[in-house]
Amino acid sequence: MELIKNTCCTCGTQFAANKPIPELCPICSDDRQYFLDEGQTWTNTTELLKTHQINIRELNPSLFELQITPQFALGQRALLLLSPGGNILWDCLPVLNQETIDFIRSKGGLKAIAFSHPHFYSNVNQWAAAFDCPVYIHEHDEQWVFNSGQNIRFWTGESKPLWDGITIENIGGHFPGSSLLRVPTLSAHGSLFTGDTLYVSKNKKNIAVMYSYPNYIPLQADEQTRVINRVKRIDFNAIYGGFEWQNLLEDAKNIFTASVARYQQAVEVI
Ligand SMILES: [Zn+2]
Numbered sequence: 001m002e003l004i005k006n007t008c009c010t011c012g013t014q015f016a017a018n019k020p021i022p023e024l025c026p027i028c029s030d031d032r033q034y035f036l037d038e039g040q041t042w043t044n045t046t047e048l049l050k051t052h053q054i055n056i057r058e059l060n061p062s063l064f065e066l067q068i069t070p071q072f073a074l075g076q077r078a079l080l081l082l083s084p085g086g087n088i089l090w091d092c093l094p095v096l097n098q099e100t101i102d103f104i105r106s107k108g109g110l111k112a113i114a115f116s117h118p119h120f121y122s123n124v125n126q127w128a129a130a131f132d133c134p135v136y137i138h139e140h141d142e143q144w145v146f147n148s149g150q151n152i153r154f155w156t157g158e159s160k161p162l163w164d165g166i167t168i169e170n171i172g173g174h175f176p177g178s179s180l181l182r183v184p185t186l187s188a189h190g191s192l193f194t195g196d197t198l199y200v201s202k203n204k205k206n207i208a209v210m211y212s213y214p215n216y217i218p219l220q221a222d223e224q225t226r227v228i229n230r231v232k233r234i235d236f237n238a239i240y241g242g243f244e245w246q247n248l249l250e251d252a253k254n255i256f257t258a259s260v261a262r263y264q265q266a267v268e269v270i
């Protein structure tokens with residue numbers, strides 16, 4: 001039985017149980033994150049499984065959204081993509097229960113887990129062990145992996161081809177290793193799973209690229225320009241972001257172009 005409390009309650013990151021747990025979570029101590037008013041608190045997956053479930057919602061026949069209910073930590077979703085060459089889990093949740101394992105196995109299991117960025121690493125080693133699959137994390141974010149398991153594979157370069165035309169694209173910005181998954185089959189010009197790499201606004205008419213979203217810290221101007229130009233080179237018309245309201249099913253490239261034009265005007269004024 002797991003007794004050590006090694007999961008940060010604010011961000012859901014699970015630290016290695018066989019090493020000393022840090023006094024303060026490095027993810028939440030970073031400029032891009034925060035602590036709640038009660039400060040650093042810890043739990044573990046054994047405790048979480050007593051009180052939390054995973055809600056699975058079909059977004060379309062080959063795409064499912066997984067979310068912890070009631071909400072825990074950052075409240076992100078993981079996306080389960082069903083693909084003929086093998087299923088992919090994009091990002092992760094701090095809880096994994098048997099019902100979810102059974103559901104994913106009923107769909108053919110996982111061929112890989114891949115990540116947008118370190119805020120969503122959660123308890124990835126438990127997921128990877130359950131499905132005996134590799135975990136793809138860009139090498140630029142290696143310093144944020146605090147619980148490195150045998151399944152983690154650091155990838156390098158700008159683009160990593162997977163299968164069925166699916167690629168992981170390193171974008172940077174929010175984190176140097178921030179990435180997105182491009183899926184060619186879900187929409188006419190391709191869909192991007194973005195995590196926090198691109199952040200769809202609540203009214204779905206704007207897309208942000210920021211160093212920190214909760215703390216409203218912009219990117220450095222040169223990095224912002226580099227990120228914008230990098231995304232402009234990718235073909236897409238749909239975005240599935242890191243949170244449940246962030247489904248932009250059409251016109252996403254035009255919304256991105258209009259959004260970043262405002263960014264660039266603002267930078268010119270400054
Ligand atoms: Zn944390």
Ligand SMILES: [Zn+2]
Binds near residue numbers: 117119174196
């Ligand atoms: Zn983030």
